[in-house]
Structures are given as C-alpha cells and as structure tokens.
Amino acid sequence: MATADTKKKVxxxxxxQMAQKVNEIADSNETVKGMEYFYDFTKMIYTSRADEITKExxxxxxxxxxxxxxxxxxxxxxxxxxxxxxxxxxxxTILPAEEILPRNFCPLIKSALGFFIMGDPLYEQAxxxxxxxxxxxxxxxxxxxxxxxxxxxxxxxxxxxTSQARELWLKEIKLLxxxxxxxxxxxxxSKSLRKAIELTNKKRSLIRRLYEVRKKDSPxxxxxxxxxxxxxxxFDNLNRxxxxxxxxxxxxxxxxxxxxxxxxxxxxxxxxxxxMPTWKVPMLIEDSGGIIVTDDICTGxxxxxxxxEVPHWTMEDMxxxxxxxxxxxxxxxxxxxxxxxxxxxxxVEDFNVQGVFYHILQxxxxxGVEARRIESALKxxxxxxxxxETDYSQEDVEQIxxxxxAFLEMISARRKGQTV
Amino acid sequence: MATADTKKKVxxxxxxQMAQKVNEIADSNETVKGMEYFYDFTKMIYTSRADEITKExxxxxxxxxxxxxxxxxxxxxxxxxxxxxxxxxxxxTILPAEEILPRNFCPLIKSALGFFIMGDPLYEQAxxxxxxxxxxxxxxxxxxxxxxxxxxxxxxxxxxxTSQARELWLKEIKLLxxxxxxxxxxxxxSKSLRKAIELTNKKRSLIRRLYEVRKKDSPxxxxxxxxxxxxxxxFDNLNRxxxxxxxxxxxxxxxxxxxxxxxxxxxxxxxxxxxMPTWKVPMLIEDSGGIIVTDDICTGxxxxxxxxEVPHWTMEDMxxxxxxxxxxxxxxxxxxxxxxxxxxxxxVEDFNVQGVFYHILQxxxxxGVEARRIESALKxxxxxxxxxETDYSQEDVEQIxxxxxAFLEMISARRKGQTV
Numbered sequence: 001m002a003t004a005d006t007k008k009k010v011x012x013x014x015x016x017q018m019a020q021k022v023n024e025i026a027d028s029n030e031t032v033k034g035m036e037y038f039y040d041f042t043k044m045i046y047t048s049r050a051d052e053i054t055k056e057x058x059x060x061x062x063x064x065x066x067x068x069x070x071x072x073x074x075x076x077x078x079x080x081x082x083x084x085x086x087x088x089x090x091x092x093t094i095l096p097a098e099e100i101l102p103r104n105f106c107p108l109i110k111s112a113l114g115f116f117i118m119g120d121p122l123y124e125q126a127x128x129x130x131x132x133x134x135x136x137x138x139x140x141x142x143x144x145x146x147x148x149x150x151x152x153x154x155x156x157x158x159x160x161x162t163s164q165a166r167e168l169w170l171k172e173i174k175l176l177x178x179x180x181x182x183x184x185x186x187x188x189x190s191k192s193l194r195k196a197i198e199l200t201n202k203k204r205s206l207i208r209r210l211y212e213v214r215k216k217d218s219p220x221x222x223x224x225x226x227x228x229x230x231x232x233x234x235f236d237n238l239n240r241x242x243x244x245x246x247x248x249x250x251x252x253x254x255x256x257x258x259x260x261x262x263x264x265x266x267x268x269x270x271x272x273x274x275x276m277p278t279w280k281v282p283m284l285i286e287d288s289g290g291i292i293v294t295d296d297i298c299t300g301x302x303x304x305x306x307x308x309e310v311p312h313w314t315m316e317d318m319x320x321x322x323x324x325x326x327x328x329x330x331x332x333x334x335x336x337x338x339x340x341x342x343x344x345x346x347x348v349e350d351f352n353v354q355g356v357f358y359h360i361l362q363x364x365x366x367x368g369v370e371a372r373r374i375e376s377a378l379k380x381x382x383x384x385x386x387x388x389e390t391d392y393s394q395e396d397v398e399q400i401x402x403x404x405x406a407f408l409e410m411i412s413a414r415r416k417g418q419t420v
Numbered sequence: 421m422a423t424a425d426t427k428k429k430v431x432x433x434x435x436x437q438m439a440q441k442v443n444e445i446a447d448s449n450e451t452v453k454g455m456e457y458f459y460d461f462t463k464m465i466y467t468s469r470a471d472e473i474t475k476e477x478x479x480x481x482x483x484x485x486x487x488x489x490x491x492x493x494x495x496x497x498x499x500x501x502x503x504x505x506x507x508x509x510x511x512x513t514i515l516p517a518e519e520i521l522p523r524n525f526c527p528l529i530k531s532a533l534g535f536f537i538m539g540d541p542l543y544e545q546a547x548x549x550x551x552x553x554x555x556x557x558x559x560x561x562x563x564x565x566x567x568x569x570x571x572x573x574x575x576x577x578x579x580x581x582t583s584q585a586r587e588l589w590l591k592e593i594k595l596l597x598x599x600x601x602x603x604x605x606x607x608x609x610s611k612s613l614r615k616a617i618e619l620t621n622k623k624r625s626l627i628r629r630l631y632e633v634r635k636k637d638s639p640x641x642x643x644x645x646x647x648x649x650x651x652x653x654x655f656d657n658l659n660r661x662x663x664x665x666x667x668x669x670x671x672x673x674x675x676x677x678x679x680x681x682x683x684x685x686x687x688x689x690x691x692x693x694x695x696m697p698t699w700k701v702p703m704l705i706e707d708s709g710g711i712i713v714t715d716d717i718c719t720g721x722x723x724x725x726x727x728x729e730v731p732h733w734t735m736e737d738m739x740x741x742x743x744x745x746x747x748x749x750x751x752x753x754x755x756x757x758x759x760x761x762x763x764x765x766x767x768v769e770d771f772n773v774q775g776v777f778y779h780i781l782q783x784x785x786x787x788g789v790e791a792r793r794i795e796s797a798l799k800x801x802x803x804x805x806x807x808x809e810t811d812y813s814q815e816d817v818e819q820i821x822x823x824x825x826a827f828l829e830m831i832s833a834r835r836k837g838q839t840v
Binding site: 100101102104105133135136137139140141142143144146153155157158159164165167168171172175332333335336337360362363365366368369370372373389 | 520521522524525553555556557559560561562563564566573575577578579584585587588591592595752753755756757780782783785786788789790792793809
C-alpha cells in the first residue's frame with residue numbers, strides 16, 4: 001500500500017500541529033483548571049499515550065483499533081484489550097491518501113488512511129482494526145487497510161426496527177466476542193463483561209454530568225472544550241479519563257461565572273463527526289459569539305448518551321443489552337432515522353437551543369441527505385438551522401465565518417424580538 | 421416533496437430527448453434490422469409503454485418499481501405484478517432534484533428523484549418502490565420518495581460470505597414475497613414461481629447469446645446497441661423482449677460482416693451504471709474507434725449473467741436459489757468484492773479484451789474506491805485500464821474524448837508491437 005516516498009513517520013509534525021491547535025483552543029479560553037489535563041493529553045496522544053500503550057502491549061495486552069461508535073468497548077475491555085480509535089482529523093495526512101482514495105471523498109477517512117500510510121504509532125500498535133459498515137466510505141476503505149493489516153468488518157444493519165436486523169446485529173456482536181477471545185487468548189466471562197459495562201456506564205453518566213452544567217444561562221465551559229473531553233475518551237485510559245472528568249465536572253458545578261454572556265446564542269452542533277485537531281467548526285461558532293451547549297455528533301454525546309441497561313447479569317442478557325444499546329445510535333446510517341430527530345428535538349428543549357449548526361463533511365452522503373428533513377422539522381419548531389459542507393482545509397474559513405456571523409446575528413435579533 | 425413550480429409533467433421534453441439520443445445512436449450505426457424494435461421502444465418508454473402499463477393496471481395488475489439488480493423480478497412476476505426500474509439517466513431531471521439532494525451526489529439518483537418530482541408516468545404507476553440498501557445514496561434517498569410514495573427497503577448485506585449475511589438476505593427475500601402477496605392479493609405458488617424463474621432464465625440465457633456473438637474478431641453489433649437491448653429488458657414486457665431479442669440474436673449469428681475493423685481495440689466497460697439516455701461513455705468509446713465487446717455494469721451483463729439454478733422445485737428451494745443468485749452479483753456494495761475481479765478476469769479472456777474502461781459516476785464511492793484494486797490486478801495481467809469519473813452533463817465530453825482517443829491509440833500501438 002505505501003510507497004517508499006510516503007512511508008515515513010509523521011509524528012514530529014503531527015505532534016507539533018496538535019500542540020498548536022490545542023494552544024489555539026486554550027488561548028482563547030476562560031480559566032478552567034480541569035481542562036489542563038485534557039489539553040496536555042491531546043498534545044501527547046502520539047507520544048506519551050502511544051508509549052503507555054506500547055508498554056501495555058509489551059506486557060501482553062492486545063490493541064483493538066476501530067472506527068465509529070459501533071464497536072463495543074465493553075467487549076474489548078472484558079477481553080483485557082485496549083480500544084483505540086482511528087477516525088482522524090488531520091489535513092496533512094490527506095495528501096498521501098489521495099493517491100489511493102478518490103479526492104471527492106470523506107476527509108475523515110482520507111485522513112485516517114494517510115495516518116496508516118505514514119506510520120501513525122496508534123495504527124502500528126493495533127493488532128486488528130474493526131470497521132463497521134456505517135457508510136460506503138468506511139466499508140470500502142477497509143479493503144485498502146486490509147492489504148496490510150488484519151481487519152474485521154461488522155455489518156451494521158440499515159434499521160433498528162426489524163427483527164432480522166436486530167438478530168443480525170446480535171450475531172455480529174457475538175462474532176466479535178469470539179474473535180476477541182481468540183485474538184487475546186482471554187475468555188470473556190460474565191464477571192469481566194459486567195465490570196466492563198459498569199465502567200463504560202460510568203463514562204456515560206459522566207458525559208451527561210458534563211452536559212448538565214451547560215444548561216445554565218451562561219455555561220461554565222466552552223462547547224469546544226467539552227468536545228475535546230468527550231473526544232479524548234476514545235484515546236485515553238478510561239479509568240484516568242473518568243477520574244479527570246469527575247474533577248472537571250466538580251469544578252464546573254462549583255464555578256459561579258460562565259464563559260460567555262447570557263445573551264450568547266445557544267447552538268447545538270450536529271451532523272458529520274468533528275475530529276481533532278480540526279476544530280474549525282466549533283472555533284468558528286464560538287469565536288463569532290455563539291456557545292455550543294450540546295451536540296449530536298460521534299465525538300460528542302452520540303455514542304455515549306444512554307446507559308447500557310442490563311436486566312439480568314447473564315452473558316446472554318449482557319450481549320443482548322450491548323447489541324440493543326449500540327443500535328440506539330442516532331447515526332445517519334440508519335433509515336428511517338427517526339431516533340435522531342427525536343434526540344435533536346429533546347436536546348433543543350433540554351438545553352434551550354436557539355440555533356442548530358449542521359456540519360457535513362465533504363461527500364458525506366448520509367448526513368448530507370438527512371439535513372433537509374432535520375431542517376424542516378426544526379423549522380416547524382421555530383429553530384433555525386445553518387448547514388455547512390466543509391473539509392479539513394482552512395480555505396473556506398472566512399466564507400464559513402461570514403455565514404456563521406450572519407446566522408448568530410439573526411438568532412440574536414430574533415431573541416430581541418426584531419425582524420431581520 | 422414537490423413544490424408548485426416543479427410539479428409538472430416532463431413527458432414532452434423527455435420523450436423528444438430520448439428520441440434524439442436514440443437517433444444519435446442509430447444514425448452512426450451499421451444496419452442491424454433487429455435493432456429497430458429496440459430503438460423504437462426506447463423512444464416510446466414514456467408514451468406507448470406507459471400506456472400499456474396503465475391498461476394492465478386498469479385490469480387490476482400492480483406495478484412494482486425498483487432500483488438496482490437486487491429486487492427479484494421472479495417474485496414480482498409470480499405475484500402477477502409488473503416490475504419497472506426507476507434508475508434514471510436524464511441530465512434534465514437533475515436540476516429540480518438538487519433543491520433536495522446535495523449537489524455532490526450520484527447523478528443517477530438525482531435524475532431519478534427529478535423524475536419523481538416532475539411526475540414521470542412510470543413513477544406515478546408504481547404501487548410501491550422497492551429500494552435495496554446497495555449504497556448510501558439509495559438508502560437515504562428512499563426516505564425522500566417515502567414522503568409521497570409507499571417504499572420498501574431491502575437490506576443487502578455487505579458480504580456474501582458469512583452465514584448470517586445469507587440468512588438475513590433470505591429473510592429479506594421472504595419478506596418481499598409476503599409483502600408482494602399482500603399488495604397484489606395473489607398468493608405466490610410453487611407453480612407461478614417456477615414459471616417466473618423459467619421466464620427470467622430465458623432472459624439470462626439470451627443475454628449470454630447476445631454477448632456470445634460479440635466474441636468474433638469483428639463483432640456484428642456495437643456495444644452501445646447491445647447495452648440498449650439489455651437496458652430495455654428492465655422496462656419492456658419480458659415475453660416480447662425475449663421474442664425480439666431472439667430475432668436479433670438470430671440475425672446477428674447469421675450476419676457475415678462486423679460493425680468495425682478487426683483492428684478496433686476491444687474494450688470492456690465496467691464500473692457505475694450507464695443509464696439511458698446518457699449514452700455518453702459508450703458513444704465516446706465507439707466513436708473514437710473502439711468496440712465494447714463486453715461489460716460488467718448493472719444495465720449490461722451484471723444482473724443477468726448467471727441462471728437461477730434450482731435443485732428441487734419446492735418453494736423453499738426456489739426462494740433459497742433466488743436469494744443465492746441475487747447475492748451472486750458483482751456489485752461494489754460488497755466487501756471484499758472478489759467475485760467482481762474473477763468475473764472481469766474471466767471476461768478479459770473470453771472476449772479477448774484489450775483494454776478496460778472504468779466508469780465512475782460522480783461521488784459513487786463504492787465503485788470509486790474499487791477502481792484501484794481492479795486496475796492493479798488487470799495491469800498484472802497486461803490489460804490497461806482507463807478510469808473516468810463523470811456525470812450526465814455534456815461539459816466534459818471533449819476532455820473525455822481526448823483521454824479515450826489516447827487510450828485507444830496506446831492499445832493499438834501495443835498490438836502492433838510498438839512502444840509508446
């Protein structure tokens with residue numbers, strides 16, 4: 001797959017880019033002490049965190065790479081392995097990927113492939129990469145990484161509403177369990193699986209706690225920071241992430257001042273994933289005077305809003321609960337995706353959302369098509385929506401800024417009872 | 421879905437466009453008497469053929485619209501209904517669709533949606549539209565037509581190689597049977613299903629017969645004509661299509677002269693579908709001196725190359741055979757799609773193919789990603805491949821012509837033992 005020219009380590013430049021981006025986020029911030037850990041962690045994903053994982057690998061642990069929010073971390077933890085995420089947000093890894101993938105293609109996938117080509121340490125550490133069939137891009141791209149890497153494809157059904165779809169998905173979950181046991185040599189027991197479910201449920205409840213404080217008139221944390229925290233949960237040691245996020249939440253709950261005026265337009269971010277370090281969209285919204293109070297995106301609340309509810313702690317019940325829970329996803333890969341609209345409408349009410357920013361990554365058909373339905377339903381509820389299709393480049397920043405500013409002004413004017 | 425402005429009948433302009441396109445194909449042709457029927461039929465799809473269907477509907481027959489080659493005609497026929505295809509190839513129906521779908525989207529789907537918006541008679545006649553989840557575009561677009569039309573989604577698994585995928589697909593086939601019986605009020609019996617399988621198997625064997633004559637050094641039929649014949653099988657009364665194609669094949673088998681010099685580069689067409697009336701690609705190849713001797717596209721051999729083989733004529737065996745047969749499709753929706761490469765390599769040998777034209781419709785991710793693998797495998801066999809991404813507009817015709825001409829010259833030069 002890789003040519004002699006492109007096969008080189010990207011670490012030094014990626015690390016410095018990551019640090020620069022994080023500094024941009026942090027520089028423009030009110031002081032939230034609990035965020036320091038997350039800024040620092042982000043800067044060190046490809047160095048200190050990678051080293052930690054290397055050490056655990058040397059002790060015999062397996063590393064399970066994945067894409068999307070459909071590969072249950074619970075099974076990975078229960079098998080004594082380490083989950084890591086390969087979705088990527090770097091513009092600089094896109095160029096080598098465009099020698100292999102079409103140019104008119106999802107930047108997240110191109111960036112991820114670029115990582116693979118350029119020898120990202122997290123990719124090198126992965127013993128297997130699990131790719132769910134959430135979209136055409138992911139489904140086909142895994143053939144390419146499969147040329148050099150062990151890959152497992154998980155079939156995500158198009159619906160959550162038929163018995164055959166649910167049966168198929170449960171079989172996929174059971175197959176993953178079997179494959180993980182074979183790869184790691186560890187049997188997934190009722191005890192280890194229960195422990196793993198309890199651990200990820202702690203993460204889920206913490207994410208709700210982090211979002212809860214953002215319901216205030218002036219939230220104590222920027223949306224771009226909250227998104228960093230949830231994004232990092234896919235890379236960090238989960239126990240440490242829980243500890244640090246608990247500290248952050250306690251600080252935020254005690255904090256008396258918000259990060260913005262109470263008049264700042266309250267925005268919900270939804271659509272295609274936003275992945276580090278391309279924080280273009282959240283930065284533009286908040287630099288223009290808005291505040292992201294909630295979201296429905298993969299790196300935010302999407303995968304971890306609802307707990308895994310297990311009626312009885314038997315293996316069969318746990319697997320069924322995991323399968324059901326992972327299908328309770330508002331991903332646009334489902335059709336009809338009514339769960340997403342219900343989620344968005346609930347968030348509008350709960351978070352007093354005044355406007356919705358709909359983010360479409362270039363050539364992302366599933367979120368692209370769904371935008372119209374969502375916009376029309378929100379409009380009926382009196383909530384305006386701004387749809388932007390973009391990629392990881394900086395070329396369209398000023399153009400998006402103009403549209404975002406106009407959108408926020410319109411929301412402010414509406415609130416003041418003016419017509420525009 | 422439709423606005424007051426866009427809700428109008430397109431027939432007059434579509435009919436004249438179709439006629440004009442057909443005249444272009446026919447004008448540049450050697451005389452093949454048996455083609456007249458197919459030219460005439462194409463001109464009258466939206467008039468005479470639509471009237472025929474209306475008449476049958478008045479007599480109580482149901483019309484089952486569909487996309488792709490995954491909705492078994494056999495079940496439709498056995499339920500006493502009429503299958504029609506909604507995939508579309510008109511540039512002029514794209515504009516109204518772009519008010520609803522992203523611009524950066526498959527032209528086939530945009531054109532189909534434009535038809536729906538503009539009141540195409542074949543769409544109006546459909547009692548239900550069956551949409552298989554072959555690609556993200558089709559999967560999500562069916563939510564839009566579902567706002568006005570009854571739609572059934574069929575889940576196509578991503579693989580043909582696991583038992584859970586085959587089980588799911590068999591369940592989808594059985595559900596379709598049940599739904600068709602309910603809609604039509606006709607029970608699908610072993611007798612009616614066997615008759616339907618025998619009918620479509622006749623079509624399948626005729627398609628092989630039509631392709632067989634193209635193995636000659638100078639084929640007696642242009643590839644663009646053969647593609648018209650196979651395309652029409654999705655719209656015509658199948659018994660009549662069989663009769664007319666038998667006549668055509670007999671004529672071609674007796675014909676002593678070919679349509680082109682024996683030195684014309686022998687091309688295989690593959691990739692995204694080519695749909696009437698946008699015959700841009702086959703016309704460009706053959707106007708530039710090449711001859712399309714075979715293909716692996718949806719409107720050509722793809723859906724109907726292999727017969728449905730039924731070991732015992734029981735209902736269960738027939739359904740299983742149908743399910744298995746429809747998964748024996750070389751569609752790029754599958755991963756890994758090894759069947760496609762095997763098919764292409766077989767065709768290269770059987771049809772003495774000298775070059776492959778790989779057609780990608782704009783933003784068609786599944787065929788787009790697969791191009792690289794196919795090209796590299798063919799290259800190893802000494803077969804060059806030209807990949808073109810295009811849409812239904814005429815804007816890129818001259819640009820493509822230049823590339824096609826250079827490609828054909830290179831093939832000719834190779835054959836003459838020259839180096840280029």
